[in-house]
Amino acid sequence: MQLKPKYLSLLILVLLVAAAPLFFPSGFYYRVGALIFINGIAVTGMVILIGYAGQISLGHAGFAGIGAYSCALAPVYLNIPPVAAIAFGAALSAALAWVVGRPILKLHGYYLGVATLGLGILISMVLLNEAQWTGGPDGIAVPDLGLRGLLRDMGLRVGAGELWYWVAALVMILGAWLALNLFDSPTGRALRALHGSEVAARTIGIDVPRHKLHAFVVSAVYASVSGSLLAQMNRLITPDVAGFMHSVQMVTMAVLGGVSSVLGAIFGATILTALPQLLTVFHQYEHMVLGLVMILVMIFLPDGLLPSILKRLKGRNEE
């Protein structure tokens, strides 16, 4: 029986997520795992934007910031229940991406990079400076989602780390499934066509600006949900979530792992999230190692880690 690549990817993902806890030496690793999945969600959005549509964004952390602060502020000021705040943040991010995306996405390459970078910085600046709402640089507490309480009432006692491991895993797999479905859909094909050549795509009747905008909005929603979950898990959020470095992290994770495949990008998220946790011993060298990894992978494995590894394995089989 031959599985479709789409289902094979999902199956691998589910198996890895389910099997990983068997090897956890302590409860701390559930938190690391949850963090990986939360980054994995944002990175899946980057696959749609960068990998499918060929557009770059250096400002997507701004949308993560909107998602995160929606979870902190909407329940307090708008009386929206914490669960609905995630959807509220996603809707807000989508609306902003929709409005800003149209003029910005006319730009290409570095110009698109700087425009999105500006957008992200503006959002993080508002979060940093409007201290009466956002708590400023010290951050703000996030109301409890109530999930653990709900499970306790049902007689299930789950640690916070464990709970978030499974919740984030579920959302990530759902997101990966949607992204994989998109790949072969008419929209996915259109995106890949305009990635190859916008002019060629236009000549066969693809509405290029509309499709770029769709990819931008969808990826913004992914980033927003990722930010929301981060806020809910940590119960505290600081403006760093919307900062330039977080935007860079998202792009780097995706490109490092392999931006043209969902599985590869999540692999990149895994490595770049786990590496600093493992490198705490070498805390002093953390930045140097991270910078070096970014440079070396881009020079020697420009397709990203996972596709390059797979290619090498395939090549060996054929010999």
Add this chain to the structure above:
Amino acid sequence: MSDLLQFLLSGLTVGAVYALLALGFTIIFNASGVVNFAQGEFVMLGGMATAFGIAAGLPVPLAALLAILGTAALGVALNALAIAPARGAPVVSLIIITIGAAIFLQGAAGLLFDKQIHRYPGFSGEAALRILGATILPQSLWVIAGATLTFALLWLFFSRTLTGKAVLATANNPLAASLVGINTRAIMALSFGLSAAIGAVAGLLVTPITMTAYNTGVALALSGFAAAMLGGLGSPLGALVGGLLLGVLEALTAGYVSSQYKDAVSFILIILVLTFLPQGLLGRKSTDRV
């Protein structure tokens, strides 16, 4: 009135630094088509190295010279080790490589120097000068004069020397340049060294005013990048105009609107400029070939 003059003076000081940063971006972009996000690290390194040289007892001019030469060597090394091997890579890869280089240099500077904030006294003392009711630090005059001199020297270099013209030719068309016997690899190395040296000059001039630390590079790079984009990426005159404009606008915003949102104006402006004038204020119009 004296308020306005005060804001203009401080804006010109910061703007001169932005202009030098933007010039560094421009030189590297013209030579290699790469936007070098590590440009801000050169400014940081110029300031840090000078601070440590002075602390070690070196006379100021010698410390400054060593800082410039060391940073320039680092620029050449960056090209040889990270940029040149990635020839022809897509824009996203190049962005990640230079951001990786910036993170690496930041980590290395934190380790090699330290993680404290550093400054040293201004070159001509610390007593503020009074001009028409506004005050200005003598060091600000150093910054503005240094930037003017750098731009003038560079203009002479590009328009009067054979090497400078070779750089322009390489920027215009690398293949044609190599066909007429220009060593384009050497030109690339030269451009990175030159750009790093310019960054170091900006850093060592402005450190007595703004102070420096190992992690100041990224913010500087973003402002310089913004200035270069504003003027039009690839045009040295655009770098000058974009840098000064950005500096003055930031100072006016900080003075009249809100100091917290002074950076916001520049980015709002950039989004507007890019939307309506996609090539920047002074950039060339380009058309895509299919």
